[in-house]
Amino acid sequence: MLFVMNFICGRGRSTSSSIWKSSQHTKKAGDIWRCWPGYTYSGIKRLACPWTPTLEHIREAITKTTGQTFNFVLVNRYKDGLDHMGEHRDDEKELDPLCPIASVSLGAARDFIFRHRDTRGKQNRSHIKPVKLELAHGSLLLMNPPTNTFWYHSLPIRKKVVAPRINLTFRRILISGK
Numbered sequence: 001m002l003f004v005m006n007f008i009c010g011r012g013r014s015t016s017s018s019i020w021k022s023s024q025h026t027k028k029a030g031d032i033w034r035c036w037p038g039y040t041y042s043g044i045k046r047l048a049c050p051w052t053p054t055l056e057h058i059r060e061a062i063t064k065t066t067g068q069t070f071n072f073v074l075v076n077r078y079k080d081g082l083d084h085m086g087e088h089r090d091d092e093k094e095l096d097p098l099c100p101i102a103s104v105s106l107g108a109a110r111d112f113i114f115r116h117r118d119t120r121g122k123q124n125r126s127h128i129k130p131v132k133l134e135l136a137h138g139s140l141l142l143m144n145p146p147t148n149t150f151w152y153h154s155l156p157i158r159k160k161v162v163a164p165r166i167n168l169t170f171r172r173i174l175i176s177g178k
């Protein structure tokens with residue numbers, strides 16, 4: 001895992017766009033898809049949207065930092081601390097398992113919790129503690145494989161947070177040629 005504070009700060013660009021309703025784990029966060037090609041996410045097929053110059057700019061900056069290329073970005077908007085994301089792994093079959101997931105945060109700082117898969121449910125077989133990170137404005141979190149195999153992640157409710165947050169997760173989708 002790699003965490004870079006202030007990755008975006010000073011780059012002088014901001015994100016904007018229209019927002020679609022969420023389909024995802026909590027149905028709480030609004031989200032936007034920017035991707036090529038189309039993608040099935042939580043069982044819902046999303047059509048491709050063209051990349052905006054701002055998203056391309058951020059994608060290139062991440063590629064320069066990480067050496068990885070990305071052909072998909074998921075955009076989640078949280079209007080305040082009541083919007084949240086339930087515990088899950090990014091394990092969609094279209095994702096390239098060798099590519100990290102690069103997560104950029106803009107706006108309100110939010111807690112992000114990792115929980116090891118062996119500590120979930122009643123059959124807790126491990127004493128591995130959850131890991132909490134504060135995802136501050138402008139930060140970049142890189143989840144390298146096999147993080148998503150062993151660790152679940154979530155963005156819990158934080159009632160004191162009143163400002164919005166946008167999260168961009170850049171991913172690499174396998175092109176099947178179908």
Ligand SMILES: O=C(O)CCC(=O)C(=O)O
Binds near residue numbers: 076090112155167
């Ligand atoms: O908003 C975040 O930081 C988390 C987003 C997330 O977990 C996801 O898109 O799978």
